[in-house]
Amino acid sequence: MKPRDPITRLVNAFRKLPGIGERTATRLAFFVLNESEEMARELADALVEVKERVGLCTVCCNLTEAQVCEICRDPRRDATTICVVERTQDLRAIERTGDFRGLYHVLHGLISPLDGVGPDDIRLRELLTRLQTPPGGMEAPQEVIVACSPSVDGEATALYLQRLLKPLGLTVSRIASGVPIGGELEYTDRVTLSRALSQRREM
Amino acid sequence: MKPRDPITRLVNAFRKLPGIGERTATRLAFFVLNESEEMARELADALVEVKERVGLCTVCCNLTEAQVCEICRDPRRDATTICVVERTQDLRAIERTGDFRGLYHVLHGLISPLDGVGPDDIRLRELLTRLQTPPGGMEAPQEVIVACSPSVDGEATALYLQRLLKPLGLTVSRIASGVPIGGELEYTDRVTLSRALSQRREM
Incomplete structure (x- = not known):
């Protein structure tokens, strides 16, 4: 009432x-x-x-006022590398480093067996679709950087992505640890985030 | 922009x-x-x-949806005692003690010579009006309890009220110290506030 x-x-x-x-x-x-x-x-x-x-970009699920977000529309960005993040805030944090020129994919969640969140509950289907059938005018992706937080759910999601995407012939990499374990990506300082991006290792 | x-x-x-x-x-x-x-x-x-x-009660300047607030309209309240507070939050704090059955007057500020806030910048005119000409059906006030915080501005306001109201034949009292000096009335615990009310001293 x-x-x-x-x-x-x-x-x-x-x-x-x-x-x-x-x-x-x-x-x-x-x-x-x-x-x-x-x-x-x-x-x-x-x-x-x-x-x-504000709605979701039909390509990368970033928050946007348009159908396709500014990053996906930018022809200077490298469409062959896709950085997968949990939330829009994480995308913004990486953008602030100025080090990443590829595209993003926002999952809006992480796979969490304990909380009953499965692959179908996050934006994985959209990721698979764009990897297999790149939207008109976009180069085919070659590398997927998994930039989920190094938490239990983040690691579970990374592992799932590795198993799902390697068979498709894609390079799957993980941001380097350097982001403190258990910490939140959104609040990591720029230097640490830059290092984590540059030291990514193939999975 | x-x-x-x-x-x-x-x-x-x-x-x-x-x-x-x-x-x-x-x-x-x-x-x-x-x-x-x-x-x-x-x-x-x-x-x-x-x-x-939400606007101001035309009698006591409390926040209200009506012309006259619920407290001023309540015939069971004692109209002969008026408790003067700085802010609506302070009125609410005193109401929560359940100890006070009189009416209120909300100044919406304190006299502050340092900040250039004078008597005309707070709701003092409204107080004087209702003391001199009680609204229809209300008993004439006999006592004014100054329940402003015991800060520099609160003391300045209390002193001003004492000088203004005693010549009108009103009893002017001040809540007892007991409210910690420099503290905020809104966040004082009920027991301390009750004691401060009951130990008020005539000015």
Whole structure:
């Protein structure tokens, strides 16, 4: 049941965000109440717009406003190398290093037997499709770099990809360890990420 | 200039909230992207609604959807005692103690000579009006409890109120110290707040 009081409703809505408890949610709500209506509307509009206008790239599953994302559309990028990441945030982290000129594939998850997440629950079918039938005008991929985090699920996903893709004649490589084990790719510093990319080893 | 990219726009909108830096804002934005559209719309609606529907009580300046807030409308409350607080959050904190049965007045600020906030910049005129001319059906106030935080600005405001209101024949009291000096009223535990209320001393 929704509470009638708009302040309580706003507090509850803020509480659904990660890392925001009741105290912080209350603080945010009163901040909004004391700020200009414009500020509140800006955030409200941005929330609606992001859900309305942003979807998945039909090639690489990156978040994009277009059918095909900017990276996949860029003719200067090397379509023969595809870097597989778990989340869009990881793609952004690698882009920030400026070291990678290939394309990406965003899985939106990792295979996790313990959590009941199987190969069909992440964007693996889309990866297989583009590897076997490259979209019009794109060179055929030759190498797949598995840049999932070096966690249990990341390693499980890497192993699965290796078994799936090597028989297709593709080189499958893994980013070098150097990213701290158990750490999050999104928050790894640029130097470590660059090294992990350059020291990738064939699987 | 507004960025064109909806994700960046959302990140920027989140960053305007207090205590939220770029990293947290990015995490929140991607959380929203991965969550249901319903969740995003709920927060967006709550933001707009709170600004549209919540205004100030014409008597006590508490936040309310009505012209006069629930507390001021409650005939069981003792209209002869008015507790003056800095912010709505402080009113809520005192209400949670369950110890106070009088009415409130929310100043929405404190007199702060250093920050250039004078008596005309907070809701003092509204306080004076209701003390001199109680709204229809309300008993005349006899005591004003100054429950501003025991900070420099809180003390300055208390002193100002004492000088302003004692000549009107009102008892002016101050919540007992007991609330830690420099601390925030909103986050004081109930027991301490109850004691501070009961040990108020006449000024």
